[in-house]
Amino acid sequence: MALRQQLLAGFRAQRSNSDFWIHCLLYACLLLAFWPITTWVATSAHEQSRIFHALVVLMLATVFLVRYGGVQIQAPLQLNRSARRYLVASYLLLIASFGFRQLAVLTEESPQALTHQALSLLSIPAYGCALISVALFAFGEQARRIAITVGWTLTSFLVLSLLMEPLDWPLRHLAGDWSGWLLSLIGQSVELSLTQNEEGIPMLILMVNEHPFHVASECNGFGVILTSVLVSILLAFYRRLSPFDFGLNLLAGLLIGFAFNTLRIVIIVLLAPHMLEHYMLMHEIVGGVAFWGCLVATWLILNGPTRDEATTK
Structure with missing residues (x-):
């Protein structure tokens, strides 16, 4: 039976149950409570392409996990045990976050204020717990593995x-250091320096064969690194790795992201003198290839599913 038909059948079976509507009300209250976070994510994705691309990658990776993970829907739209646990956890974390936020305001001048501000970020794991609970409520216990994987990965993303x-x-x-080191290995004259523009804003300049390149914020590789790290976290949760292996997975994702960003900068620097008329086009093409190449490499190296796997909770 198709997903839409299963959900519709589940709704028809539950709509006469008063508990079902109480549960829907609890989730609606969470939606209102987390609306500021949802708005912040949407605004960040709109203003920062790196955030938007990371969200797109997370959605694509989720589709792959659902496609190859053997997910089955059973007893949809019911507050099963796992959904209840994550729902309670979400409310408790949300209340704790609100309490610490108020304490941070009241103790603004005290040394504990910074600690209270940090603990007010408990709203982020509360958001993750809420998403996991919603998924388990909607799709049943059989979706537990995917729900937990995506929920905690999204929490990490936030x-x-x-x-x-x-x-x-x-x-x-x-x-700048990594790309400069690699360029010097292949015989290029490289110098990395910190200077200021006419407005006094600091600029990091990579001088290669007397051609200056501004290592701007867009060159820091945050988008590529964030993507590879998110994929490594996603697969670590999905594979249920031990803490040690989880750390290795995270380190591998970090190194893959750094490597692809360094390679991207090196290729752009080497091609730039020969493509001055089409520099921006070349810059975007190389950046796009590096981004998606990093995603594919991370997925394959860290054992992302590429074929049907046995169904597991």
């Missing part, structure tokens, strides 16, 4: 998105 600005300059320096 946390990493908060780090985009703080990590900008460190990632720029790493991108």
